[in-house]
Amino acid sequence: MMSNDSSKQNTFLIDLTKCTGCRGCMVACKQWNQLEAEDTHFFGGEGYQNPAAMSEHTFTLIKFRDSEKNGKHSFSFYKEMCMHCDDPACVSVCPVHAFHKTPEGPVIYDSKRCIGCRFCMVGCPFNIPTYEWSKGLPLVKKCDGCYSRIKEGLKPACVTACPTAMEYGPRDEMIQLAEERLKKYPDRYVNQIYGKDEAGGTSVLYLSSEPYEELGFQMVTDRRLPSYTWPALRLVPSIFVTVGAGLSALAWFNHRKDRIAEEKLDAVATENPAKSEEDKS
Amino acid sequence: MSATQTILKEVKSYHWFVQFMIVLVLVGAAAAIYRFAFGLGATTNLSDTYPWGLWVAFDVVTAVPLAAGSFTLGAIVYCFNIKKLEPLIRPAIVTGFLGYSLVCVGLLVDLGQPHKGWHVLFFWNLHSPMFEVAMCVFAYTTVLFLEFLEPVGEKFGWKFSLKALRKIHMPLVIAAAAISTLHQSSLGTFFLIAVEKLHALWYNPLLPLLFWMSAISCGMCIIILEATACHKWMGQPNEGVLLRTLAKILPWTIGAYIIVRVLSLIFLTDNVLFDDPTTTKLFAAEMGGFLVAFFMFCTNAVRNNDSLRALAATILVFALILYRFNVSIFGMMDWNNIYYPSTIETLVTVGILAAHVLFFVLIARYFPIFVHGHEEEKTVTENSTEPAFSHN
Numbered sequence: 246m247m248s249n250d251s252s253k254q255n256t257f258l259i260d261l262t263k264c265t266g267c268r269g270c271m272v273a274c275k276q277w278n279q280l281e282a283e284d285t286h287f288f289g290g291e292g293y294q295n296p297a298a299m300s301e302h303t304f305t306l307i308k309f310r311d312s313e314k315n316g317k318h319s320f321s322f323y324k325e326m327c328m329h330c331d332d333p334a335c336v337s338v339c340p341v342h343a344f345h346k347t348p349e350g351p352v353i354y355d356s357k358r359c360i361g362c363r364f365c366m367v368g369c370p371f372n373i374p375t376y377e378w379s380k381g382l383p384l385v386k387k388c389d390g391c392y393s394r395i396k397e398g399l400k401p402a403c404v405t406a407c408p409t410a411m412e413y414g415p416r417d418e419m420i421q422l423a424e425e426r427l428k429k430y431p432d433r434y435v436n437q438i439y440g441k442d443e444a445g446g447t448s449v450l451y452l453s454s455e456p457y458e459e460l461g462f463q464m465v466t467d468r469r470l471p472s473y474t475w476p477a478l479r480l481v482p483s484i485f486v487t488v489g490a491g492l493s494a495l496a497w498f499n500h501r502k503d504r505i506a507e508e509k510l511d512a513v514a515t516e517n518p519a520k521s522e523e524d525k526s
Numbered sequence: 527m528s529a530t531q532t533i534l535k536e537v538k539s540y541h542w543f544v545q546f547m548i549v550l551v552l553v554g555a556a557a558a559i560y561r562f563a564f565g566l567g568a569t570t571n572l573s574d575t576y577p578w579g580l581w582v583a584f585d586v587v588t589a590v591p592l593a594a595g596s597f598t599l600g601a602i603v604y605c606f607n608i609k610k611l612e613p614l615i616r617p618a619i620v621t622g623f624l625g626y627s628l629v630c631v632g633l634l635v636d637l638g639q640p641h642k643g644w645h646v647l648f649f650w651n652l653h654s655p656m657f658e659v660a661m662c663v664f665a666y667t668t669v670l671f672l673e674f675l676e677p678v679g680e681k682f683g684w685k686f687s688l689k690a691l692r693k694i695h696m697p698l699v700i701a702a703a704a705i706s707t708l709h710q711s712s713l714g715t716f717f718l719i720a721v722e723k724l725h726a727l728w729y730n731p732l733l734p735l736l737f738w739m740s741a742i743s744c745g746m747c748i749i750i751l752e753a754t755a756c757h758k759w760m761g762q763p764n765e766g767v768l769l770r771t772l773a774k775i776l777p778w779t780i781g782a783y784i785i786v787r788v789l790s791l792i793f794l795t796d797n798v799l800f801d802d803p804t805t806t807k808l809f810a811a812e813m814g815g816f817l818v819a820f821f822m823f824c825t826n827a828v829r830n831n832d833s834l835r836a837l838a839a840t841i842l843v844f845a846l847i848l849y850r851f852n853v854s855i856f857g858m859m860d861w862n863n864i865y866y867p868s869t870i871e872t873l874v875t876v877g878i879l880a881a882h883v884l885f886f887v888l889i890a891r892y893f894p895i896f897v898h899g900h901e902e903e904k905t906v907t908e909n910s911t912e913p914a915f916s917h918n
Contacts (some may be wrong), residue, residue, distance in 0.1 A: 300574065334719055340657035341642075341649040360645055361638020364656050366577035368719040375574045376638070378567025383638040466721050474655055477715045477734045481658060481708055489704040492605045496696060499607035 252417035255350035261453040263410040264322040273406035301377045304388040327388035329448035334470035335365035350448045351390025370465045445469030547884035554877010569870040580867035583854040585632025593625025594745030597706035600699040616895040623670040655715040662709030677893045711738040725857040726797035727809045732790040739783040744846040747839035754836045773829040780820040815845025
């Protein structure tokens, strides 16, 4: 399936088999975006990452999963971040166009426009946008793919910091690279490039040794998300016209009797001009 | 006597129930101020997992169909030309106008940046169901305001404005129905984007149609409840005969909704329907409510009996509320990490509901919303010093 026509857009290729879990990407992200440190706690449940989830202060998170493989204990890491979809749900559901898919690849957010309705958070199939819950007048926060760095010809902060696992370049080259690795080391990888088709294609691609579902990846449709709402929304003008015209015609038809009765009254009035003059006075 | 004293004296003359509503509204307003002072995180149970809670589920997604009576009745009376139902129109317009104004209030409390709400009117995104609903709610609140001006104009004797209003009356009725069709259905479109999030019992491509169809029945049931309540507690004449006519239309609209709902479940659902006992129970309660109301309205004895008719209407309204909550909260719930509204969220929503009842009673007290069509009662109402909702 040809998943998108944006083959030259900047794309992340994250090879989870090469991730050492050093979290250099998280530190670089915090530094570049000047994000506050978080007060973290030990928590129960799946994963030992720190903090437990992404938030208004954490745009990327290394998640930790341990599992059993061939009777041996094994563990793997998963870097969570905005997927920068080709046709993003957040861009389509935002009532004020606060989100924008740039030709360079990143999906960016204009805080000046945002009204804070949080539809982007409901719409995002990857649950990426976070909210400034600590504030009285909160805004949305998410990874912007280091758009300002890319504009200057630099790579995103996390890619620059990563010693092993991340590649960054045009999407077609990244897909080619990923496919080569899959072909060369079929035993090492699950035979799937996550992000190639998910949500209609994204600008973040993953390779993994574990099934993606077990790592905690969202199982997402291959259809572009806006294609679910647009079939209904594109009918809006025609429904408006149809209901308006239909009801008008119905009203006209149903009021016909009243009008005929009125016309009869008028006819009587013209036959008796004297009476109608009386009415006028 | 100063203005404050006059108002205080007036308030003291109100029925205890009305005074209680005033207290609830004030508490709700205080809770809303508290939310802005301390932030959404500290005052609500909303989170990155549950970005939408009670305020969106009730104050917007449920309140809009609850206020659907006005456009439904307008179309029935003026387009289908069932003139005898006209006396029900004005109270329905007041309910609609109040309902939509309070939807706007609820939205402003829920928005992170309410001072930028007007952005919706300037930065159009035709692909956003939220844009669609916001524009429609804005347009429709304006239409309802114009329709509401009629009793206001009568009260203050504005002859010119009344003349102008009567001229644009039919266009307003038709605009109301067309705009309402759009936003009632677009509320369903909201959840079409939640592809893998909303449970298969509620996710299907006909969600917009189902929201619109259920809103029509709900609007009529609200009118039945409202007229019954006005008769029982506000000394208004019994509109039983008119409500019986309305109750005769209801089996058709509810029946059509149930058929489309069941067919869409059978033919348009991809995922497993009954995989979880909690969602199955919620679905059964919702569907059961619609079915019970349908069979009740099919029965002559129910339609002709004031209390039974009101009971059937109540059941349908609760079924609709559950339907909207199922779609906007329960159908997307992770049952290991349950969302429930905080005290502040609850107080604000209760305050908004109380404001609706309070303003309706006050408008009925000071404006001629019941006189239309009851010429013989008109003189009685006008001369009566007994206020609506008085001590007896």
